[in-house]
Amino acid sequence: MPLRAKVATSVSKTAAALSRAAGRGDGSVIGGWIGLKIDPELLSHLATGRAIALVSGTNGKTTTTRLAAAALGVLGPVATNSFGANMPTGHTSALAKAGQTPFAVLEVDEHYLPRVIDETKPRVVALLNLSRDQLDRAKEVAMMAQLWRTALAGHPDVNVVANADDPMVVWAAYGSQKVTWFSAGQRWQDDSWVCPESGDPIERENGDWWCTGCPLRRPIPQWRVEDEGVIDPRGDWHLVKLQLPGTVNLGNAATALAVAAEFGVRPIEALPRLSTVTSIAGRYAQVDRDGRNIRLLLAKNPASWLEAFDMAEQAPTLLSINARDPDGFDTSWLYDVDFAPLYGRPVLITGERAYDLAVRLEVNGIPFQHVRTFEEALATVPPGRLEVIANYTAFQDIRAELDRVN
Amino acid sequence: MSTEALRIVWIYPDLLSTYGDRGNLLILARRAALRGIPVETYSVRSDQPMPASADIYLIGGGEDGPQALAAQRLINDGGVHRAVNQGAAVLAICAGYQLFGHSFFAKGAKCPGLGLLDLHSDRGETRAVGELRGDVDPRLGLPPLSGFENHGGRTHLGPNAFPLARVTAGIGNDGQTEGAWAGKILGTYSHGPALARNPAIADLLLRWATGADSLAPVDDTWAERLRAERLAAAGA
Numbered sequence: 001m002p003l004r005a006k007v008a009t010s011v012s013k014t015a016a017a018l019s020r021a022a023g024r025g026d027g028s029v030i031g032g033w034i035g036l037k038i039d040p041e042l043l044s045h046l047a048t049g050r051a052i053a054l055v056s057g058t059n060g061k062t063t064t065t066r067l068a069a070a071a072l073g074v075l076g077p078v079a080t081n082s083f084g085a086n087m088p089t090g091h092t093s094a095l096a097k098a099g100q101t102p103f104a105v106l107e108v109d110e111h112y113l114p115r116v117i118d119e120t121k122p123r124v125v126a127l128l129n130l131s132r133d134q135l136d137r138a139k140e141v142a143m144m145a146q147l148w149r150t151a152l153a154g155h156p157d158v159n160v161v162a163n164a165d166d167p168m169v170v171w172a173a174y175g176s177q178k179v180t181w182f183s184a185g186q187r188w189q190d191d192s193w194v195c196p197e198s199g200d201p202i203e204r205e206n207g208d209w210w211c212t213g214c215p216l217r218r219p220i221p222q223w224r225v226e227d228e229g230v231i232d233p234r235g236d237w238h239l240v241k242l243q244l245p246g247t248v249n250l251g252n253a254a255t256a257l258a259v260a261a262e263f264g265v266r267p268i269e270a271l272p273r274l275s276t277v278t279s280i281a282g283r284y285a286q287v288d289r290d291g292r293n294i295r296l297l298l299a300k301n302p303a304s305w306l307e308a309f310d311m312a313e314q315a316p317t318l319l320s321i322n323a324r325d326p327d328g329f330d331t332s333w334l335y336d337v338d339f340a341p342l343y344g345r346p347v348l349i350t351g352e353r354a355y356d357l358a359v360r361l362e363v364n365g366i367p368f369q370h371v372r373t374f375e376e377a378l379a380t381v382p383p384g385r386l387e388v389i390a391n392y393t394a395f396q397d398i399r400a401e402l403d404r405v406n
Numbered sequence: 407m408s409t410e411a412l413r414i415v416w417i418y419p420d421l422l423s424t425y426g427d428r429g430n431l432l433i434l435a436r437r438a439a440l441r442g443i444p445v446e447t448y449s450v451r452s453d454q455p456m457p458a459s460a461d462i463y464l465i466g467g468g469e470d471g472p473q474a475l476a477a478q479r480l481i482n483d484g485g486v487h488r489a490v491n492q493g494a495a496v497l498a499i500c501a502g503y504q505l506f507g508h509s510f511f512a513k514g515a516k517c518p519g520l521g522l523l524d525l526h527s528d529r530g531e532t533r534a535v536g537e538l539r540g541d542v543d544p545r546l547g548l549p550p551l552s553g554f555e556n557h558g559g560r561t562h563l564g565p566n567a568f569p570l571a572r573v574t575a576g577i578g579n580d581g582q583t584e585g586a587w588a589g590k591i592l593g594t595y596s597h598g599p600a601l602a603r604n605p606a607i608a609d610l611l612l613r614w615a616t617g618a619d620s621l622a623p624v625d626d627t628w629a630e631r632l633r634a635e636r637l638a639a640a641g642a
């Protein structure tokens with residue numbers, strides 16, 4: 001490593017420690033920011049000599065990154081950005097903090113994937129899904145797919161692991177010649193009814209999909225979910241025992257196994273490690289308080305709301321939404337989500353934009369009760385499970401009430 | 407289509423449905439049902455013929471490409487023109503509002519609109535993003551407009567279209583006026599599920615469509631709380 005990079009790494013570690021000591025965040029971004037100011041190529045230097053997997057997509061990337069890092073742990077120490085700091089500053093911090101590790105698994109914000117591929121020269125890139133997310137800022141879904149496709153075409157040596165169920169992802173992955181397909185399902189389909197190749201309608205039937213005007217169609221996946229397990233490319237079925245809820249996380253596990261296999265890790269070696277993952281930065285965390293077992297589910301866009309409904313049990317459910325900067329100021333996405341799966345569950349609502357939610361639920365015909373605080377919600381429900389589904393800053397608010405549970 | 411039910415058409419949800427536009431269809435259908443008015447709703451895709459015989463037409467927002475494509479197909483189809491000539495009511499939102507005028511700009515080019523509202527749209531120097539609030543044309547007898555806008559267009563009204571509202575916060579058409587109405591056509595930059603915050607506009611469309619002078623009141627406790635919160639948040 002050049003001297004400049006060494007100095008930058010050292011400063012980067014110190015800044016991160018200072019940031020933590022000052023109680024300002026977890027230090028996962030500020031250190032990388034200072035390091036990159038001193039050496040703009042620091043990320044490239046830190047990546048050199050490591051076998052790296054990048055994980056990107058609109059949803060599930062934090063969880064899949066954590067699972068893939070656990071799986072690669074079979075081979076040795078793995079650097080990872082486990083706080084979800086998924087831009088180059090976060091990657092720089094994560095690699096600097098980890099020291100010399102032979103492996104790294106990095107979660108990457110969709111917009112930054114081309115740049116991070118350029119700078120880290122990964123062995124594997126995993127593409128999960130693409131759907132609408134904070135539309136008042138983000139690029140159109142089709143533009144994002146184009147961005148990915150172009151980036152992959154420029155790196156023919158990268159092994160791509162991609163979701164066969166998402167037409168936008170499949171089209172993006174075809175920028176590469178080296179693709180392993182997995183099937184992780186596509187709960188949200190409203191951003192992929194039009195073929196990104198030809199502009200023709202896409203038809204769907206029984207999990208299959210195809211373009212009505214060109215050859216683009218669902219590739220046959222080598223990895224797929226079946227019952228409570230995953231089928232590998234040889235056709236062997238493996239029982240997957242996770243502490244994370246929902247079939248969505250089975251799909252994330254299948255993805256993690258496919259990524260690990262690119263490094264030579266067999267499912268039978270990886271599976272025990274996947275089952276040790278309990279929660280990720282508070283997501284899926286369970287907290288017992290006042291006889292209530294509270295489980296936290298993060299839902300930050302329409303697709304992930306549908307996934308959260310799938311994960312939540314038939315139990316009292318607290319919904320909380322805010323509309324601060326990280327959430328997007330616009331709440332119109334509420335009408336992209338069908339709340340019907342909540343019908344029959346006792347529903348409580350709270351958060352800074354609870355009234356938006358109230359009007360939405362009324363239109364959906366879902367009875368609800370408004371509570372002003374999390375404490376009030378706890379007092380309102382009987383002992384037992386309370387599912388909490390919240391968008392980004394509302395989730396952080398509730399996590400703070402629960403002593404920043406991880 | 408039966409003849410008794412109120413028929414509501416959602417125009418081209420495959421092209422123009424970027425910001426929860428479905429909400430307007432759901433809200434209209436619900437408010438009609440609460441008054442005992444039977445409703446049939448139709449989502450008409452851009453590859454399907456546009457029926458001319460419905461009572462209310464909804465059109466939503468979208469990106470430049472789909473907006474230009476939607477305008478072209480609606481001009482070629484002619485169904486919406488026939489419906490309007492037969493007295494149908496229309497709620498047009500954002501990109502859908504622009505394409506009801508004579509012309510609009512998409513991807514740097516001037517595109518012909520349906521010409522059903524006397525207005526044309528061009529590009530503003532800045533994007534208008536944020537809370538929108540305005541005092542509605544008194545002839546419509548509605549409370550203040552509340553909305554969220556997110557558009558790069560500026561809209562200029564001709565003599566045969568009236569401003570829907572005078573802007574008190576946000577940009578709307580040009581910083582002075584917001585939206586437009588003429589006959590039974592109503593357009594606004596208040597995007598996405600505009601009727602969630604403006605149930606009185608939903609009821610106006612239902613009155614236009616049914617010919618009723620008034621509708622039975624419904625419990626709007628939550629909508630009123632939402633309105634009060636958002637109008638206050640927009641400032642004055």
Ligand SMILES: [Zn+2]
Nearest residue numbers: 195198211214
């Ligand atoms: Zn095609």
